[in-house]
Amino acid sequence: EVQLVESGGGLVKPGGSLRLSCAASGFTFSSYNMNWVRQAPGKGLEWVSSITSSSTYIFYADSLKGRFTISRDNAKNSLYLQMNSLRAEDTAVYYCARDERRYSSGRYYESLDYWGQGTLVTVSS
Amino acid sequence: DIQMTQSPSSLSASVGDRVTITCRASQSITRSLNWYQQKPGKAPNLLIYAASSLQSGVPSRFNGSGSGTDFTLTISSLQPEDFATYYCQQTYSTLMYTFGQGTNLEIK
Numbered sequence: 001e002v003q004l005v006e007s008g009g010g011l012v013k014p015g016g017s018l019r020l021s022c023a024a025s026g027f028t029f030s031s032y033n034m035n036w037v038r039q040a041p042g043k044g045l046e047w048v049s050s051i052t053s054s055s056t057y058i059f060y061a062d063s064l065k066g067r068f069t070i071s072r073d074n075a076k077n078s079l080y081l082q083m084n085s086l087r088a089e090d091t092a093v094y095y096c097a098r099d100e101r102r103y104s105s106g107r108y109y110e111s112l113d114y115w116g117q118g119t120l121v122t123v124s125s
Numbered sequence: 126d127i128q129m130t131q132s133p134s135s136l137s138a139s140v141g142d143r144v145t146i147t148c149r150a151s152q153s154i155t156r157s158l159n160w161y162q163q164k165p166g167k168a169p170n171l172l173i174y175a176a177s178s179l180q181s182g183v184p185s186r187f188n189g190s191g192s193g194t195d196f197t198l199t200i201s202s203l204q205p206e207d208f209a210t211y212y213c214q215q216t217y218s219t220l221m222y223t224f225g226q227g228t229n230l231e232i233k
Contacts, residue, residue: 044227050220110216111174
């Protein structure tokens, strides 16, 4: 059974840092690209960052402006999100999600087929 | 960046109704469009990938269609468990994904 379990959320003051972790099990973690997606209270989903299976390529949402760093450790089946210079607007539930890639009609199609339960990050003084 | 616009933002319907949610991309995304369902306090659940392919385990009353810039999610006969928020997502921009703002489907 595929499982993704996030941890590391909590209350942090503006300007502070936090490191989120996502422990993966039930699949070959090193074969999949992974993502972080967040959801502010009462708001919609916002894609945050993606990392390819071997960490070769990394992408971030423009809104993060270099404050967040995604990484992974395939030996530990774990995904991470280092968040620095946190702001009140970063308050959200942070989900990790597996990126499934399927081939059809001449091209690949990606989708987020498994998600963790989320971890809440609250930025407040 | 590719922008995704969903309509309507909210929708009231009854059990047994047929409902349609639309999603428009700011540029052509071919068929790189997914639909998710999210219930309060839960993680999103993938319903449709590649515009029209049904994810394993998802009931056949969910149907996706469209290509290019215009897409629809249709629920053929609403069930009580379908009342939730629905999001579209483009994955045309490799590993730089964007979601629509969501459609809240409520019981009338």
